[in-house]
Amino acid sequence: MSILLVTASPRGESSLSTKLANDLANKLQARDGGDIVRRDVGANPLPHIDGVFAAAINKPADARNAAEAEAVAISDKLVDELLAADSVVISTGLINFNISSALKAWIDNVARAGRTFSYTENGPVGLATGKKAYLVLASGGVYSEGPAAALNHAVPYVKTVLGFLGISQVEIIYVEGVAFGPEAAEKAIAAAIARAEELALAA
Numbered sequence: 001m002s003i004l005l006v007t008a009s010p011r012g013e014s015s016l017s018t019k020l021a022n023d024l025a026n027k028l029q030a031r032d033g034g035d036i037v038r039r040d041v042g043a044n045p046l047p048h049i050d051g052v053f054a055a056a057i058n059k060p061a062d063a064r065n066a067a068e069a070e071a072v073a074i075s076d077k078l079v080d081e082l083l084a085a086d087s088v089v090i091s092t093g094l095i096n097f098n099i100s101s102a103l104k105a106w107i108d109n110v111a112r113a114g115r116t117f118s119y120t121e122n123g124p125v126g127l128a129t130g131k132k133a134y135l136v137l138a139s140g141g142v143y144s145e146g147p148a149a150a151l152n153h154a155v156p157y158v159k160t161v162l163g164f165l166g167i168s169q170v171e172i173i174y175v176e177g178v179a180f181g182p183e184a185a186e187k188a189i190a191a192a193i194a195r196a197e198e199l200a201l202a203a
């Protein structure tokens with residue numbers, strides 16, 4: 001069993017999403033065994049996809065120049081990590097009502113026609129099947145329910161894009177309301193740890 005842990009906060013040890021994602025990955029490892037492959041796109045940001053990438057993925061390998069080959073090599077490595085995983089733990093802070101741009105760059109690099117999805121006569125088909133995903137989402141406000149729920153673009157977006165890649169089982173762990181003072185933040189962390197425990201106990 002292999003767990004891919006994708007963390008996307010630039011805040012290092014202060015990051016709540018990273019802390020809780022590590023906690024969940026450790027619990028899944030204690031349950032299933034295997035390795036944790038760490039991809040920290042907060043500490044080590046990926047290149048955003050650009051014109052070089054767009055040109056490169058649409059031509060055969062032997063027609064790519066050096067910059068195009070490099071762009072595809074980075075993307076291929078990330079795709080390989082995703083395809084090899086049995087479980088995928090992804091974490092981010094909610095940034096301006098969506099995922100961080102660091103995590104968006106990871107998604108843009110792993111969503112690859114012919115590798116993680118393909119177009120067929122019956123429409124697109126996800127190729128990254130047979131795995132379960134977990135999204136750890138830290139936020140200043142509360143978005144899992146209540147009046148701000150409609151402003152949570154992170155969860156519907158991540159579920160949509162992972163579903164497109166063939167990962168339909170996505171569990172959400174909220175670390176929310178952390179801007180409402182230290183007591184609220186501690187409650188949010190405790191609730192997220194309990195939720196991780198519950199998920200790790202589930203088969």
Ligand SMILES: Cc1cc2nc3c(=O)[nH]c(=O)nc-3n(C[C@H](O)[C@H](O)[C@H](O)COP(=O)(O)O)c2cc1C
Nearest residue numbers: 009011015016017093094095096097138139140141
């Ligand atoms: C630039 C910026 C934008 C943010 N946007 C939102 C937001 O739209 N909604 C929200 O509830 N919190 C927002 N936050 C608060 C973060 O989601 C919160 O601090 C979270 O803990 C960050 O994740 P991290 O602890 O893993 O770094 C924002 C924080 C920053 C720095």
